[in-house]
Amino acid sequence: MEDLLKIEDLYVEYRVGGTVAKAINGVDLTIGKGEALGLVGESGAGKTTTALSVLNLLPEKIGFITKGKITFDGRSVLDMSDKEMSGIRGSKISMVFQNPLTSLNPVFTVGHQVEMVLEHHKHLNKKEARAEAVKLFAMVGIPEYRLNDYPHQFSGGMRQRVGIAAALACSPELLIADEPTTALDVTIQAQILEMMKDLQKQYSTSLLMITHNLGIIAELCQKVAIMYGGKIVEYGTVEEVFNHPKHWYTIGLINAIPKLKGERERLESIPGLVANSQDLPGGCSFHPRCRYCTEQCMNEIPATEEVAEGHYVACWNRRT
Amino acid sequence: MNSRTLFRRIRKSSFFLIGIITVLIIVTLAIISPMIVAHDAYIGDLELRLKEPEGFAGGWEGYILGCDPLGRDVLTRVLIGSRASMLIALTVVGITLVTGTILGLISGYYGGLVDMCLMRLCDILMATPGLLLAVCVVAVLGSNFVNLIIVLSITGWVRYARLVRGNVLAIRNSEYIQASRVLGAGNAHIILTQVLPNITTPLIIQASQQFGNVILIEAGMSFLGVGVPISTPSWGGMISAGREYIATAPWVVIAPGVALMITVLAFNFLGDGLRDVLDPKNKN
Amino acid sequence: MLQKIIRRALATVVVLIGVSIIAFLLVRLAPGDPAKLMLPDTATEETIQAMREKMGTDKPLFIQYLTYMKNVLKGDLGTSYHYNRSCSQLIFSRLPSTAKLAGFGMLLSLCFSIPLGMIAGIKKGSFIDTLSMFFAMIGQSMSHVWLGLMLILIFAVNLKWLPSMGTGTFKHMIMPAIVIGFQFSALATRMVRSGMIDVLQEDYITATRAKGISKFKVYTKYAFKNALLPVVTVVGSQVGAMMSGSMVIETVFSWPGIGSLTTQAIYNRDYQLIQSILLISATIFVVCNLLVDILYTFIDPRISFN
Numbered sequence: 001m002e003d004l005l006k007i008e009d010l011y012v013e014y015r016v017g018g019t020v021a022k023a024i025n026g027v028d029l030t031i032g033k034g035e036a037l038g039l040v041g042e043s044g045a046g047k048t049t050t051a052l053s054v055l056n057l058l059p060e061k062i063g064f065i066t067k068g069k070i071t072f073d074g075r076s077v078l079d080m081s082d083k084e085m086s087g088i089r090g091s092k093i094s095m096v097f098q099n100p101l102t103s104l105n106p107v108f109t110v111g112h113q114v115e116m117v118l119e120h121h122k123h124l125n126k127k128e129a130r131a132e133a134v135k136l137f138a139m140v141g142i143p144e145y146r147l148n149d150y151p152h153q154f155s156g157g158m159r160q161r162v163g164i165a166a167a168l169a170c171s172p173e174l175l176i177a178d179e180p181t182t183a184l185d186v187t188i189q190a191q192i193l194e195m196m197k198d199l200q201k202q203y204s205t206s207l208l209m210i211t212h213n214l215g216i217i218a219e220l221c222q223k224v225a226i227m228y229g230g231k232i233v234e235y236g237t238v239e240e241v242f243n244h245p246k247h248w249y250t251i252g253l254i255n256a257i258p259k260l261k262g263e264r265e266r267l268e269s270i271p272g273l274v275a276n277s278q279d280l281p282g283g284c285s286f287h288p289r290c291r292y293c294t295e296q297c298m299n300e301i302p303a304t305e306e307v308a309e310g311h312y313v314a315c316w317n318r319r320t
Numbered sequence: 321m322n323s324r325t326l327f328r329r330i331r332k333s334s335f336f337l338i339g340i341i342t343v344l345i346i347v348t349l350a351i352i353s354p355m356i357v358a359h360d361a362y363i364g365d366l367e368l369r370l371k372e373p374e375g376f377a378g379g380w381e382g383y384i385l386g387c388d389p390l391g392r393d394v395l396t397r398v399l400i401g402s403r404a405s406m407l408i409a410l411t412v413v414g415i416t417l418v419t420g421t422i423l424g425l426i427s428g429y430y431g432g433l434v435d436m437c438l439m440r441l442c443d444i445l446m447a448t449p450g451l452l453l454a455v456c457v458v459a460v461l462g463s464n465f466v467n468l469i470i471v472l473s474i475t476g477w478v479r480y481a482r483l484v485r486g487n488v489l490a491i492r493n494s495e496y497i498q499a500s501r502v503l504g505a506g507n508a509h510i511i512l513t514q515v516l517p518n519i520t521t522p523l524i525i526q527a528s529q530q531f532g533n534v535i536l537i538e539a540g541m542s543f544l545g546v547g548v549p550i551s552t553p554s555w556g557g558m559i560s561a562g563r564e565y566i567a568t569a570p571w572v573v574i575a576p577g578v579a580l581m582i583t584v585l586a587f588n589f590l591g592d593g594l595r596d597v598l599d600p601k602n603k604n
Numbered sequence: 605m606l607q608k609i610i611r612r613a614l615a616t617v618v619v620l621i622g623v624s625i626i627a628f629l630l631v632r633l634a635p636g637d638p639a640k641l642m643l644p645d646t647a648t649e650e651t652i653q654a655m656r657e658k659m660g661t662d663k664p665l666f667i668q669y670l671t672y673m674k675n676v677l678k679g680d681l682g683t684s685y686h687y688n689r690s691c692s693q694l695i696f697s698r699l700p701s702t703a704k705l706a707g708f709g710m711l712l713s714l715c716f717s718i719p720l721g722m723i724a725g726i727k728k729g730s731f732i733d734t735l736s737m738f739f740a741m742i743g744q745s746m747s748h749v750w751l752g753l754m755l756i757l758i759f760a761v762n763l764k765w766l767p768s769m770g771t772g773t774f775k776h777m778i779m780p781a782i783v784i785g786f787q788f789s790a791l792a793t794r795m796v797r798s799g800m801i802d803v804l805q806e807d808y809i810t811a812t813r814a815k816g817i818s819k820f821k822v823y824t825k826y827a828f829k830n831a832l833l834p835v836v837t838v839v840g841s842q843v844g845a846m847m848s849g850s851m852v853i854e855t856v857f858s859w860p861g862i863g864s865l866t867t868q869a870i871y872n873r874d875y876q877l878i879q880s881i882l883l884i885s886a887t888i889f890v891v892c893n894l895l896v897d898i899l900y901t902f903i904d905p906r907i908s909f910n
Contacts, residue, residue: 052810055813055814057810057813057814082818082819083818086816086817086818087816088816089813089814089815089816090814090815090816090817091816094814094815095811095814097807097810097811097814098807099807102806102807102808103807103808103810103811104808104811105808105809105811105812105826105830106808106830106905106906107829107830107833107904107905107906108826108829109905116812116815116817117815117816120815120816120817121816150905150906152905152906163811166815440618440619440622441622443615443618443619443622444619444622444623444626447619447620447622447623447844447886447889447890447893448623448626448844448882448885448886448889449844449845449847449848449885449886449889450844450845450848451848451849451851451852452847452848452851452866452881452882452885453626453882455851455866455870456630456866456870456878456879456881456882457630459869459870459873459878460630460631460633460634460875460878461633461634532744532745536745536747539747539749539750540747540748540749540848540851540852543749543852543855544851544852544855544867544870545870545871546870556747556749559747559749559750559753560749563753563856566753566756566757566761567757567761570757570761573750573753573757574754574757577747577749577750577753577754580747580750581742581745581746581747581750584744584745584746584747585741585742585745588741588744588745589741592741
């Protein structure tokens with residue numbers, strides 16, 4: 001499969017006042033054309049930062065890419081001019097944001113928020129953009145008469161549909177979905193996911209699905225990457241990783257899912273708190289929470305090894 | 321908040337430092353001015369009429385900022401004039417702070433008819449442009465210190481009352497107040513021990529900003545001839561008296577104007593700085 | 605929403621009744637017998653009594669107030685004894701002049717403060733930001749009188765660019781308009797700046813950028829509207845501040861508006877005129893506030909449909 005997006009050895013820091021937070025510490029990630037990759041991790045693991053880095057939209061004067069390369073469709077994203085980048089954002093790469101309540105501008109109509117993408121990228125005039133927007137809204141299940149309404153008049157699920165309609169407006173090659181259903185009701189979640197799945201197939205869009213919900217990954221993605229402390233700790237096909245997890249963090253995550261079938265067991269939780277990016281532990285950043293921690297884990301950053309075909313793990317003392 | 325974080329914030333807030341130092345200097349000058357001035361603030365020498373500023377050529381005994389149309393030393397009058405502004409501002413802020421807080425507490429805590437009446441009264445007072453109302457009232461009642469203070473206080477308490485009421489309403493239904501009620505605490509007790517400490521910070525900030533505002537309004541009123549009586553030196557009065565000579569003797573107007581601006585600026589800096597120091601969340 | 609507006613309008617009426625009571629009492633509180641004031645010192649007790657009856661001041665206060673209100677509602681605000689003309693005529697002949705000044709002043713300050721506040725907010729912490737904050741501080745602390753006199757000193761006396769007082773040409777309006785709008789520009793700069801800073805941190809701004817919209821367009825269109833809305837809410841209260849300011853400013857620049865009329869009324873102890881000015885000014889102020897509130901519900905979609 002041809003690579004669409006390739007992230008190599010990416011490092012990102014946030015600097016506010018005198019403090020430095022190392023949000024991403026050497027991420028390698030590849031998404032092929034038409035492929036769906038799930039990026040899993042707790043809050044603060046660096047998932048959203050990865051997504052924003054791809055769009056080169058880290059908060060100005062706060063977020064810095066200190067090292068690494070991001071290649072999209074054979075071209076380096078970080079070397080593009082502002083103008084080239086604007087041409088790609090929203091048309092070739094688009095993003096659905098985590099919180100539909102805050103990611104739509106409250107003082108513009110939902111119709112306009114989709115039309116502006118069309119006007120900008122497809123150079124449509126107002127009338128053409130409106131006609132196109134009506135089609136997009138129909139696709140995500142919003143009737144035409146609601147285009148002139150404002151975001152606050154919609155429920156969370158409906159707003160996320162607007163977000164998705166805007167993201168798909170220019171049939172992007174890569175869709176980044178940053179926890180698109182976290183802020184929504186469970187029933188709405190299912191609808192939205194179903195819709196995304198259909199649309200992704202229909203347009204053969206590549207998908208970077210960011211979530212902390214393994215169920216969503218299993219349903220939508222072919223590949224999965226587990227992120228911890230700003231690093232990918234395990235990567236492989238969904239089947240392989242879920243059936244044969246090697247990293248103790250992945251195992252912890254899988255064990256934390258309640259099982260419906262079989263005997264009811266006590267849920268296992270991963271002890272401790274997620275790694276603090278302002279004060280990352282030395283060695284493997286997961287070691288303070290790991291039951292199988294060794295001397296080596298505390299001192300040396302684990303190298304990434306291929307344990308099975310296409311299945312990579314970064315752990316000194318992985319499960320065998 | 322412990323004293324260490326307080327000190328750290330004070331050191332970091334240049335607004336606060338500039339404000340507090342300038343305010344202290346101005347207040348000290350106002351207090352000691354009768355002892356340090358070199359000339360008489362009331363009786364001038366007509367031979368020195370509109371004498372140009374001579375800087376430090378004549379030393380402290382000279383006419384550093386020149387003389388006014390009646391031959392009085394401008395620097396002396398600026399220094400003595402600060403006393404009127406300070407006195408009025410201090411009294412008005414004191415009166416309005418106390419009455420506004422009490423009325424706001426009553427209004428917010430008891431609610432109902434009392435609250436409604438007080439708030440409508442606030443609306444009515446807010447609906448008349450401040451300086452206009454003050455000027456009209458003094459014009460009718462006659463201008464002297466007491467009337468001036470009464471008039472400025474009548475409109476000044478509204479902001480405190482609203483501020484306090486809003487905060488009381490927010491706190492009133494919070495769990496810890498309900499908890500003290502359950503424990504059998506009386507109304508007065510709850511107000512004094514639970515509600516009041518929670519609103520001191522916004523009140524202090526408001527007071528320091530009102531201080532500058534009162535000085536500005538007083539100067540405006542003195543300019544219009546309905547403020548401080550002409551016989552007492554005041555910045556507004558000086559500006560008013562020097563107005564006709566703006567083309568020939570601008571120093572008569574510039575000096576009190578600069579003093580006025582620095583003073584108000586100092587209190588506004590202090591107000592903003594206090595917010596940085598005491599209530600960093602509320603920064604805008 | 606209509607219900608909300610009606611309730612707001614009713615509250616306005618209550619406020620106006622309160623203001624009319626204040627205006628009414630103000631003149632009744634004046635020391636001395638109003639009837640005596642209207643007559644020469646040599647008037648006999650009988651003529652004074654006759655005058656009292658004619659003016660109605662021998663009746664109880666409440667009845668006097670009702671009579672006063674009845675006249676006010678008919679449009680009769682009484683007669684200015686100094687000008688010997690009806691107060692309403694006097695006031696309304698001066699009003700356009702002040703409105704022109706205030707309107708131009710507000711326009712000037714918006715033209716100045718919106719771009720300044722936006723740039724300051726976008727470039728937070730830069731030199732221009734510090735400058736704008738300093739300007740906002742100065743604007744809050746500057747007395748109208750003094751600013752006016754300094755402008756006269758610089759532009760009229762020294763540079764001789766602008767006329768120092770009077771009315772007639774556009775040039776006459778520049779200095780007083782700057783002074784009347786000065787405080788508002790300081791306030792607006794501050795509000796636009798902090799609004800911009802807040803808005804730029806919002807998710808929807810990142811989302812808009814993620815759609816490929818250029819930074820410039822995001823600032824000038826998508827963040828702009830959000831940052832500007834709060835400024836609209838203070839325009840109403842600024843009308844009051846400008847009325848207060850106009851008294852001083854019109855006196856400094858000899859501008860023939862309501863402000864200088866007030867000052868003259870005060871010098872002449874023309875109580876009837878003072879009373880009427882107070883009432884009319886408060887009415888205009890309250891109505892402006894009401895209009896701004898209503899207007900705001902139409903501008904900000906979050907309010908209008910809730």
